[in-house]
Amino acid sequence: MAERMGFFTDTSVCIGCKACQVACKEWNQLPDDGFVFEANSYDNTGALGANTWRHVAFIEQSRPVPLPSDDSADEGVERWLMSSDVCKHCTHAACLDVCPTGALFRTEFGTVVIQEDICNGCGYCVSACPYGVIERREDDGRAWKCTMCYDRQRGGLEPACAKACPTDSIQFGPLDELRERAEERVARLHADGQAEARLYGESPDDGVGGAGAFFLLLDEPEVYGLPPDPVVTTRDLPSMWRWAGAAALSVAGAVVAAFAGSGAFTGSRKGRRR
Template sequence: MGFFTDTSVCIGCKACEVACKEWNAVPEDGLELTGMSYDNTQGLSADTWRHVAFIEQRKPSGGGQESGVAHENAGHEDVDVFEAARRLSGSPTPAVPDDPDGPDGPDGPDGPGRIAPLSPDGRTELRWLMSSDVCKHCTHAACLDVCPTGALFRTEFGTVVVQEDVCNGCGYCVPACPYGVIDQREGDGRVWKCTLCYDRLGVGMEPACAKACPTDSIQFGPLDELRERAGARVARLHAAGVTDARLYGESPDDGVGGDGAFFLLLDDPEVYGLPPDPVVTTRDLPAMWKHAALAAASLAALGAAAFARRPR
């Protein structure tokens, strides 16, 4: 079981953040301005198990950076993904300006058939990418490999959960996570993260965040079904002209064997703060232990040989 998060329909309402905190009794945080648009929590942490990112992009028509606007993500294709999604759902499209000679009129440079701008003054260069991030519940989870107490375990649903009453706060799992998800709580020392509402799953309920999402941006279910649904969604977006749409973390052939929580993104993973090629950080441990054992055996053999040759 797992999550499919479709960022193309996320409206940034933060209902998932609130539902997660309320159900799991996660302490409050993010009650201050960060200077990062409406992103008051900045990232996943021990006190933020669901994080809604707001990524602002200014993209003038034709590509390139608009004069006077500095943004590291400028210059991507100018496509109104929300209007494209509305067309796919059959909702009415806002009318274009009445001026036939205007840029959006039938005699204008953009001609008929152009996606109508959503803002009243005709601006379409500003795009917000919104995405609700969460623990990925990796198929091959490095955090499980390094936990010395068994506090981290794989559930019957395929998810990864921390038992707070077993965690000793060693912190080994923190650097082991390829996504930087796991965090130690200040004043506590133990690690905390998304459990995919393990207690709710046990009684046949869906996770609180998915239940609260008003647009079905967060979808919960069997991973095979979610991957099939996600592939169809990407195909529809591509047909609507949203060529940047791509899936992230859905493939069992990626560096972590596929994520239990994967995403439909509208830009490169780095734009969302996600690693482009995550790998299991403990993948080289067997080889390292093998080399260490060989080195130890060699040293022991040399020591024994030196002792045997010692004059009597």
């Protein structure tokens, strides 16, 4: 297997240009989103979906600003937080666990990809994803999400979004190297007085075993629409199957004991001897 590859998205240098979003749509030939304005500010796409595999979020944070004419105050924009969201390509991917057709698979680069020609549109992966990344298209019912440009990786190229990013907010490479780079970046930001800088999704000890696409954030994950403590939704499946198996054996044993106690088997044998 090849070295595991991933994304490190440094939101502190994102300028919201949407070059990643456009490059993703162009390379993967994704359809438009219907040109319906679904969000606030310049965040025109609203969220990740079947036709949007990179989503640039704009978060306007405001504070009361005194008006010069009187003692009242008005809301003024304190800062914009911008972040390019994407599928996390989890280490422990619930979407892989629940897919009944094998449409989802883990590539040699450690990423998670949906094979659209095998997907039957059951939607199990949609509900299993702890990040709400996967969605089905209305026209064909199949599930779609970021592939981390698997075709480009196989050709020795970086994903289109990282290639197009003008500020290196989106960085692509070996996951271990990206984690080291991210920790150094956070340390520099802390030294510069940005104590709120933190990493999200980089730890192998989190609820999904670490993400293949992780982020540097300048506020709480919830501010960016990310779950604070994501957990693989299929974590309890092994114990559930064990309990179900034990329960089935108990029921079978009880049925056998009931028949034996009623003499049903003995009676049928006596009937044959006559």
